[in-house]
Amino acid sequence: MKKQILYYILSFMMLISIIGITSCNQNGSSKSGALLSSAAEKVYVAPGEQDEFYAFLSGGYSGNLTVYGLPSGRMFKEIPVFSQFPTSGYGYSEETRPMLNTSHGPVPWDDLHHPDISQTNGELDGRWIFVNGNNTPRIARVSLSTFETEEIIEIPNSAGNHSSSFITENTEYVVAGTRFSVPVPQRDMEISEYKGNFKGALTFISVGPEHGNLEIKFQILMPGFNYDLSHPGRGKSHGWFFFTTYNTEEANSLMEVNSSQNDKDFIAAINWKKIEEYVNNGGGTMMPANYAHNVYDEDKHSATSTMINEVLTVNPADVPGAVFFLPTPKSPHGCDVDPSGQYIIGAGKLSADLTVHSFDKMIAAIDAGKFDGDAYGIPILKFEEVLAGTVKSGGLGPLHTEFDAEGNAYTTFFISSEVVKWKIGTWEVVDRKPTFYSVGHLMIPGGNSRKPFGKYVVAMNKITKDRYLPTGPEMEHSAQIYDISGEKMELLYDFPTHGEPHYAAGCPADLLRPNSKKFYRLDENNHPFATKTAADARVERDGKDVHIYMTTIRSHFTPDNIEGIKVGDRVYFHVTNHEQDFDVPHGFAVLGANTSEILVMPGQTKTIVWEPKYVGVWPFYCTDFCSALHQEMQGYVRVSPA
Ligand code: CUK
Numbered sequence: 001m002k003k004q005i006l007y008y009i010l011s012f013m014m015l016i017s018i019i020g021i022t023s024c025n026q027n028g029s030s031k032s033g034a035l036l037s038s039a040a041e042k043v044y045v046a047p048g049e050q051d052e053f054y055a056f057l058s059g060g061y062s063g064n065l066t067v068y069g070l071p072s073g074r075m076f077k078e079i080p081v082f083s084q085f086p087t088s089g090y091g092y093s094e095e096t097r098p099m100l101n102t103s104h105g106p107v108p109w110d111d112l113h114h115p116d117i118s119q120t121n122g123e124l125d126g127r128w129i130f131v132n133g134n135n136t137p138r139i140a141r142v143s144l145s146t147f148e149t150e151e152i153i154e155i156p157n158s159a160g161n162h163s164s165s166f167i168t169e170n171t172e173y174v175v176a177g178t179r180f181s182v183p184v185p186q187r188d189m190e191i192s193e194y195k196g197n198f199k200g201a202l203t204f205i206s207v208g209p210e211h212g213n214l215e216i217k218f219q220i221l222m223p224g225f226n227y228d229l230s231h232p233g234r235g236k237s238h239g240w241f242f243f244t245t246y247n248t249e250e251a252n253s254l255m256e257v258n259s260s261q262n263d264k265d266f267i268a269a270i271n272w273k274k275i276e277e278y279v280n281n282g283g284g285t286m287m288p289a290n291y292a293h294n295v296y297d298e299d300k301h302s303a304t305s306t307m308i309n310e311v312l313t314v315n316p317a318d319v320p321g322a323v324f325f326l327p328t329p330k331s332p333h334g335c336d337v338d339p340s341g342q343y344i345i346g347a348g349k350l351s352a353d354l355t356v357h358s359f360d361k362m363i364a365a366i367d368a369g370k371f372d373g374d375a376y377g378i379p380i381l382k383f384e385e386v387l388a389g390t391v392k393s394g395g396l397g398p399l400h401t402e403f404d405a406e407g408n409a410y411t412t413f414f415i416s417s418e419v420v421k422w423k424i425g426t427w428e429v430v431d432r433k434p435t436f437y438s439v440g441h442l443m444i445p446g447g448n449s450r451k452p453f454g455k456y457v458v459a460m461n462k463i464t465k466d467r468y469l470p471t472g473p474e475m476e477h478s479a480q481i482y483d484i485s486g487e488k489m490e491l492l493y494d495f496p497t498h499g500e501p502h503y504a505a506g507c508p509a510d511l512l513r514p515n516s517k518k519f520y521r522l523d524e525n526n527h528p529f530a531t532k533t534a535a536d537a538r539v540e541r542d543g544k545d546v547h548i549y550m551t552t553i554r555s556h557f558t559p560d561n562i563e564g565i566k567v568g569d570r571v572y573f574h575v576t577n578h579e580q581d582f583d584v585p586h587g588f589a590v591l592g593a594n595t596s597e598i599l600v601m602p603g604q605t606k607t608i609v610w611e612p613k614y615v616g617v618w619p620f621y622c623t624d625f626c627s628a629l630h631q632e633m634q635g636y637v638r639v640s641p642a
C-alpha cells in the first residue's frame, strides 16, 4: 500500500516536472557573455581541425547507429544496422539483404539501444562496437575500421532484448538479456499462467577473433522477471555479470498495482566463469531453437544468412554457486559497475536514492551463507550484508551512471531532469546540473570501462521542447555536452540527435583513426560478380535472369547502352567501382527501381535488382556527385516486349 502511495506521489511529481518544463523557457545558464564565449571555445573545432573523441549514439527506433565528434557535436555518419538505408542501399542491395534476415523472415527495422565498444583488459580497444536490436532480438557487430555492420545474430527465447549488448572485459562475450519473460520454448498458453511458467533468457554470445565469429555459447533460463539492464564485472569482479530486474512479482500485466508491490527487486549476479566451466564440462541442455546468423564477408563484399536450430540452455539450479540475487529497492533500471569493479550501482526508478552494492561484501556474504531465502532455488543475499552505501541524491527518478578517472560517478535523473555528480566511497553529492529535459542515459568516453577518459559527459535527453526551432510536433532529441574537467560541471552545448538515442559509447579519435579504411583494393575483390577490367564488362542472360557486369570510374559506366532486356526479366546490375582512392564512391540508380539505389565504395562490387514493367528506353545514372563530369555518368537500358 505504501508502495502505491509512493508511486502516485512520484507520478504526480513527474507530471509537474513535465508541465514545468513546458512553461518556462530556460536556456540553462544565466551566464555572462565572457563565460558563454569560454563555453563556445571549448566546443569549437576550427575548420580543418578534427574532434578529440568519437561518440557513437544509438538511433533507437531508427534501427541505426550515429557517429558524432566530441566536443563539436557534429554528426559524421549514420551507420545502418537493423534498418534498410536507401542512402547506401544497405538492406536493399543483394549483398546486404541477408543481414536483415531472421527466423521471422526479413525484418528491416529494429529498436537499437545500447552500443558498447570492444575491450581488452577492460580498456577500449577500438576493434568493434556491439549494438542490440530490442524488438526482434538481435545483436550486431559493427567494424570500427569500415564503419559497416559485419555480423548480426538473432537471440532465440528472448523478447525485448534490452539488457544488451554489454561485453566482458576481454570481449570474451557479448551479453544479451531478455526484457520480457516468455514461454520457453514458445507455445500457446494462457497469459494468466505467467507466474512460474515464463522464463527470462540471459544469453552469452562468445566472440572469436575473426569475421563470422559470434556464437551463442549458452543461455541461462532465469525466473520470469523482467531483465532490464546489465553490466559486466571488471578488475576484481571480472568473471561476473550483473543484471537489474523488475516485476519480481511476476505479474502478467504491469499495471503498477501488480508489478511494483515488492519494495525491493533484484540485481542478478551471474558468475559466468562458473557457468562457462559447467558447459565446457558437458553441462546444460540442448534445446530446439530457430535463429539466424548473418555474416558480411569483406573480401566478397557480400553477406550470407544461416539458420541455426539448437541452443544450449542452463538451469541456474543445476550450477550451485553461480547465480545470486542482490535485493535492490524500487524497480531498478540502470546497473553500472565502477572502474575498479568493486561497486555495483542500482538505480531504483521510483526512488530518490541510489543503492550501491559491494562486490567484496557480496563474496563474503556468499561464503558465509548470509541468505534471506531464495527465489526458485536462487539464493537471495541479505540486503545489509551486500550494501556498500546509499547515495542520498536529492534527485528523482535515477536511471544511469557513468564514471570519470578521478573516482567520481555521474547519475542521470529523469524526473528531476539533472545530472548528479557524486563521490565513490563517501557517497556524497559533489555537484548537480539541470538537463533540458528529462535525461535518459549519459556517456563519458570510456566511462563504462576500467579506463575512463573523462573530460566530457554527454546527456541524452528524452524531451526537447524549446531547445531548438520548432519542427512540428516532433523534435529531434537534444543531447547536451558538459565539461567535467573541473570540480563543477559546466554545460557547454546542445546538439540534435537522430532517432532516439538511448545509450552511447565514446573513445579517443586516435584509437580509431589509424585503422580507418580508406578504400578496398580492387585486386583483392573476391565478389563472385566482380568485374576487374572494363574489357570484362558484359551482359549475360540466364533464362529470365540477366546479369550486367558493370564497371564505374570517373566519369562513366561500362557498358552504358544496354539492349536485349525484356519485360518480365530480372535484371541484376553488378556494379564494380574501379576507383582506388579515399572517399570516391559511385552510385547507381535506374528509373522505376522499386527498391533503392546503391552506393559502391572504391574497389567494391554491389548489386541491385530491377524488374522492368514496361517497354521503353530507361535511363540510369550515378547518384553520388563524384567529379566535374558527374552529370555525364549516365546510360540507357532498352526494354523490349517479352
Ligand atoms: S534504456 Cu533508454 S534511457 Cu533502453 Cu538503456 Cu535507460
Ligand code: CUA
Binding pocket: 554, 555, 585, 586, 587, 622, 623, 624, 625, 626, 627, 630, 631, 633
Ligand atoms: Cu559517379 Cu557521380
